Amino acid sequence: MAKAKEMTPEGNTVEHGGFDPLAADWRDRLSQSGTATIQVDAAPCQAQLTLRGDPADPAFAKAVEAQTGLLPPPVANTLTADEHCRLLWLGPDEWMLLAPPHQGALLLSGLTVAFAALSPATNAMVIDTSETRRALDVWGPDAVQLLERGCALDLHPRAFPIGRCAQGLLAGLPVLIAHLPRRNGANHPCLRIFARTSMVRHLAWWLVDALAEFRRPGK
Amino acid sequence: MERIPCPHCGPRPLAEFSYGGEVVPRPDPEPADDATWGAYLYVRSNPKGPQSERWVHIHGCRRWFTLTRDTATHRILDTPLRKEEA
Amino acid sequence: MRHSFFSLIRNALGHHREWPPLWRDPDPKAAYDVIIIGGGGHGLATAYYLAKEQGLGRIAVVEKGWIGGGNSARNTTIVRSNYLWDASAHLYEHSLRIWEGLSRELNFNVMFSQRGVLNLAHSLHDVRDAHRRIRANDLNGIDAEWLDPTKLASYCPLLDISPEARYPILGATLQRRGGTARHDAVVWGFARAADRLGVDILQHCEVTGIPREGGKVTGVETTRGVIKAPKVAIVAAGHAGTLAAMAGFRLPLVSHPLQALVSEPMKPLLDCVVMSNAVHVYVSQSDKGELVIGAGIDPYAGYAQKGSFSIITEQMGALVSLFPRFSRLRMMRSWGGIVDTAPDASPIIGKSPVEGLYLNCGWGTGGFKATPGSGQVFAQTIARDAPHPLVVPFTLDRFTTGALVDEHGAAGVAH
Amino acid sequence: MEQPFRLKAGGRIDRTRPLRFVFDGKGYSGYAGDTLASALIANGVHLVGRSFKYHRPRGILSAGAEEPNALVQLGLEPRLVPNARATQVDLIHGLEADPVNCWPNVRRDVLAGLGLAAPLMPAGFYYKTFLASRHLWRHVFEPLIRRAAGWGRVPEDPDPDVYTHRHLHRDVVVVGAGPAGLAAALAAARTGARVALIDEGTEPGGSLLGQTRTLDGHPADQWVAEGREELSHLPEVLVLTRTTAAGLYDDGTTVVAEERLTDHLTSHGGHGPRARLWWLTSKTVILATGAHERPIVFPENDRPGIMLASAARTYALRYGALPGKRMVLFTTNSAAYESAIDLQSRGLRVEAIVDARPDPSGPHVDMAEALGIHIHKGCAVTATDGRHHLESVEIMLLSPDLRTVQAPRKLIECDLLCVSGGWSPVAHLYRHAGGQVEWNAEVRGFTPVPGPGLPRVVGSAAGTHALSQALERALTAGAEAAREAGFGDGSASSAPRVTETDALDGMDLWRVSDQPGDGGRAIGRPGHLSFVDLQNDATAADIDQAHREGLTNVEHMKRYTLTGFGTDQGKTSQVNGAVILARAVGEGPEAARLTAQRPPYTPITFGTLAGRRVGGLLDTVRETALQDIHRDLGKNGGAVFEPVGQWLRPRFYPKAGETMDRAVARECRAARQEAGLLDASTLGKIDAQGPDVVEFLERIYATPVASLPIGKVRYGLVCKDDGMLVDDGTLARLEETHFHLTTTTGNAAWTLNWMEEWLQTEWPDLRVRLTSVTEQWAVLALSGPKAREILAPLAPGMDLSVEAFPFMTWRAGAVAGIPARVFRVSFTGELSFEINVPWRYGPALWKALLAKGAPLGLTPHGTETMHVLRAEKGFILVGQETDGSVTPRDLGLGGMLKTKRDFIGKRGMARSDLQRPDRKVLVGLRTDDPAQVLPEGSPIVEAMSSARPLPMLGHVTSSYLSPMVGRVIALALVKGGRERLGQTLQVPLEDGDLAKVTVVEPVFWDPEGKRRDG
């Protein structure tokens, strides 16, 4: 019997191009809504794996590190990262692994095997949730202000420096926001906002609407 | 009451949470008579004063936790310890 | 002194110096036949009907603050009877009938205004539920109509009925006999009428204990001393649970904050009550001109007569979406009450586990409309020590048997 | 002459920018920097409105938020602003304002005569009359009362403006940017803390903007300017003007404020939002909200031309507008002398100072006397005259007990009467946060009582009226607040030196008697009213009457007389009203209680509260991956959608010209005869795994779990612990300890949270992990006799035969080249495959299936058809067949329940009422008339009659015209329904008609279940 976990989180193995709620027309709308001080764009699609396990079990952290090169971030609402992957804190026993699309399947199977060897008490597991969230990037000097329009988290750089992440509500819908040092190799930090895939267009609409406030007349 | 202290994420806006109400133990169903069961399902202490109650950080870390709150003032008295921030 | 236009003229000549107190301010007597705990609308109505219809002589209403200062002072005053289940429909309709003659009965204008109550339907599910309720109402002898969007638009033109709305309005139920009343007047009217029948209204008299002997209640301990009575009734809304605790038992109730707010007074613009469960807002315009607006309850338990601001912003989003023309009006005052919510959104009326101690509570977000009816049936229940036929389904034992009267659908958000 | 009352020089107005405006249909001019009120005053316009009840002429009382009288209808459609306070309206070019509560205009108001009827309209008169008939009340009296009440008009059109919100976190928030607030903000900001300073005014400075003091030897505005300058250079400081703190929430750490962004710029909608709602979350809050001057209650104290002393001075000094030519000051304190002195120096003639104190002395008195101003000591104003504007005042000597007045009367001609009865600290926000106030005899006002967890209060708001002291304490408070938030060491710089002219001396005069018979002489003319609440026309006599009628609690008095009930919320009347009541009871001000203070401080626009979450943005719209396809499908511009929770689901796909009934019939037929395709992606999906997952699911589900083999699927029921069904769905066993669960669309989030609650709170020992995978999988339900034929070529690696892939099993494999999990479950009764593919491939799968299937008749269908098909099979829909009071047994699903082990809901179902034999249970109904669709929700009765109440047996839960069965089908919940099989019952219909129905088994299609295998 085929195992569910053979599922790949990655699109290239199948023939069809995948649907993206933030495909061309939405990306255009977002980029056209940008201002001199705030830019918004769809984030690149990445593999997203949900990891669960007992952080108190050193074997768990080791297994994660062995597979991903990253330790689960020890501090709540922070992330660890290297050039390829990021590991974001989601809960005291829950993390999200972000990886390049083509590495998703490998990481999934590697982690599955590694976790299977752990003590059942750790209750470790990994699951592909690449489809469940879609991300947007917001950057520029007024990026935080834009989000403050609909988000009650303290996103001031003192409270939310690079390397922080947090789940909360933005525009009334649940999001995960990460403060990343770079955006796609570009040399500026950005706020990456993950929303549920079914809601991300609503969020994009909300952002476009919100940006209107930041455009000066005549622009 | 606009902010609830999540033991994992710290104080966060109320809208990120869902209220679970007073902590009520579930009796053993087998010996329980209808009155006991009805009491478990519906009857609450509903104190005016400190109450031990459950919340879940539903739009955050999704963890349930228990805190003590004075229902007479809505003030949170005893917040669960926030996990070390290191 | 009877109230009438002529007495008004007569008093004008005397510079209004001759009006007697609406009610006396007596000292507590040592003992009464019945003590009602709670000087809200329900408590005062109960006392009035005990005196008037049950022929009981010595009755006191004890109130910890000023009468009518609880939810009676805080509600959005919606009166209607179009409940789903037979038991509720009969109880609320009984009350509505009394409302229709109440001003005359009390000789006090409670400003009952049968301007019609709309319940909006925003989804097929709402439509189905609305239809079920209307049809059930019809068989229970309660007036109810369905307005499709076109009829609705002419009945209440302020509503945005465009199909593009986020939650388009697919129609509404209308109870024409429903409406509003002046909340304070109801309290004062019952207080005055009860006082005239000899009821002692004891304000600033907080019950602090409910003494019992051999499982039987003996009276109340108050901040104004111990008062004896063989029969005591708890009619304390949000505080029912704290009083039950004094008598050694607990209730299937949770007290929650429920907020309401008013706009600045406007010239007449809205001549009916509009309620929407789906987007959580309801509104009417008082005779003084302010829009009276309610919303859903605050999610957590609380006794502070205040709630969270986020509820208000959500409520206003819903209101402005339903009534785009209201956007530039302004909120003048907001406040909170403490509502005693029952698991099935239905009241608890009848005997308590303690002999001689009676309960009238659990009205939650919607008991104002029941004020006269509740008082009347409860008075009989107390006097005869047996539930009035209309309250049999609402006794405490339903939480043991499971025979709940689940009105969440019809009770909707809060009102 | 233009602006005849404008001073030649002075004030913070920009004389280079004249502005034209219209009031009550007449054109005027003013300057940038004016308020509407100051511009009216500069033009000599004092009659600005009519009162609520008696339609008396009213003028401008104050220069700020406390204004009770000067309400105007502002602007033009669609940008009307009802009930604007002229004292807080920034003048702009082209402003149009109208007085309210008068017709045809404010001078000739037809209802002006109502004042004569005042004797018939004492407090609460409407409770005492109109009792004759409820029809007369509803149709005659009530409409009359309503028409007379209310102020402004609602705009005719939807609001073209937008509103925005902003959340901000601060270490210190200071409310009020007068001297105290500025000082506190400076001290806090210098530590590096994140500070916000907000003020409702157009610029910081507060009361310093209308005074003549010096700080450190310089004019006060220089100190203000320097403070602003310094704040503007501190990076973490936000200064907000035109921003009113509306409320203080959450134990005083969340300040909610409205910032007005465009109304002061244009009258036709500026660029960007009209207003912004600030949610300021702060570690500490400092309130520096100042104090409001109190009017004095005396007969006829409401004429245009009667003004608070400080307001008159503000108009002259800040706006360069003289509120009159000849003034009288009526005061109880020395501070108000400053107004007289300053106004006199601006060219206004002070006819007299009427000082209630028998023996006033001190520097102010000396100064006034030096200026030649006559002081009437121990006197009070006892009447006023003038039709539309004050012309004279009458004064008399106060008796030593202040309760009565004595001759001789003296008449003083004047056009301005300044009054000052003392100062009331603005403690509104403090009280929102639960703070108390108490009478402070020293400052003669109610001042905040400090308490743990409450905000700091500084300046006049705390009763610190001496400026030097206010500055000093504010600086300390600012520094300490910052230290509490983790900045600085709590030390503050020293306060600037102030030319101290404060005078705390004063006396209490709550009311100049208008009561004949209470020991004194009658004063004034009969019918003279002494107003306490100017907006609601509540008089001192009304309060007396309330007292006499037993309404001695201040909250009763407020509600009976409407004192403090207006748009000003009693800022100038609350204290006077409370003390007058206390005195009626025989007590002094220390026994007076103030009525509860509630948000907002001043009225706040609904649009601002709502922000952008209105209209289409009111709530999140959820979309499946196929939403674009649904929109494009069909000829009429796509599917017709129905909201289901936050989703918009296709209800049906009409072809050109097709009605819903015809479209649904076509879709149903296709699904039964060929094949149908449904986007079922909205179903909730939960991944459940872990060593203890079986035990966990056994506890959660009412139906058995452990016996389910790997590779198989089972229908599952979820109950609450009361035994009522709340959700249903399928469980697929992926591996030994790994399940894929589905929930209904509407309950998806609820069910997952409910499971987590049990797991985390009750059974933390169970090792289970739950993950929402709703959006991981797009789900297409392919069903119909040709389903296999359509799917087979797309899934070459999958043996679809009944033997290899039987009903209620699942297989993984590729479909159309896409990795998929295929479930052989059926909600239609037909051969059916629910194909799950990664969300993003939903559209690809849809297209592939239609490409293969369309030639075979594959037809997309929406939820409506799904409902018909499932109802034909008697399958229930949670929320339609259930309503929270229905158990699985009631639905005929009792056989599926576990009997041996406990599960959530088991004990609940065993309660006596849930065992009653006559419970309502699910049955089918066959209508006599095969075409008679029964409206869902219709009641069912034994026999219809005109008797009311008529007992009901139950109700119709579902009813459709079934194209395949060829008649109407219906499901219903009916009391003792199983025993009634075969009985004929009646369904009353809306138009008085009746439908006769027969109770049947609730399965109308393929009762043997032969079709599910194709």
Ligand SMILES: Cc1cc2nc3c(=O)[nH]c(=O)nc-3n(C[C@H](O)[C@H](O)[C@H](O)COP(=O)(O)OP(=O)(O)OC[C@H]3O[C@@H](n4cnc5c(N)ncnc54)[C@H](O)[C@@H]3O)c2cc1C
């Ligand atoms: C915001 C809001 C909106 C509402 N809208 C509606 C609506 O539109 N329609 C509707 O029908 N209903 C509505 N309700 C519900 C309605 O207000 C209540 O159900 C009803 O007023 C209850 O009346 P009562 O007399 O039982 O309680 P209350 O008026 O609350 O009276 C109870 C009294 O008991 C007193 N008390 C408590 N403890 C003690 C003690 N120890 N000793 C002495 N006295 C004590 C309290 O001080 C209080 O005065 C609303 C409620 C709120 C809060």
Ligand SMILES: NC(=O)c1ccc[n+]([C@@H]2O[C@H](COP(=O)([O-])OP(=O)(O)OC[C@H]3O[C@@H](n4cnc5c(N)ncnc54)[C@H](O)[C@@H]3O)[C@@H](O)[C@H]2O)c1
């Ligand atoms: N004669 C007196 O007794 C008297 C009375 C008042 C002020 N003063 C003078 O003012 C000094 C004290 O100054 P202060 O700073 O305490 O008061 P202030 O009146 O100068 O400043 C208070 C400021 O708070 C603002 N404000 C009030 N409520 C607000 C709200 N909800 N939202 C936003 N802004 C709000 C006001 O617009 C004002 O600008 C005194 O020392 C005295 O010199 C004297």
Ligand SMILES: Cc1cc2nc3c(=O)[nH]c(=O)nc-3n(C[C@H](O)[C@H](O)[C@H](O)COP(=O)(O)O)c2cc1C
């Ligand atoms: C139907 C209704 C109408 C009201 N209208 C007004 C009003 O016009 N003005 C006002 O200030 N308050 C109004 N209120 C609110 C009361 O002032 C007060 O806030 C409420 O009774 C709760 O009491 P509290 O705020 O004193 O705790 C109204 C209350 C109700 C229930």
Ligand SMILES: [Zn+2]
């Ligand atoms: Zn958390």
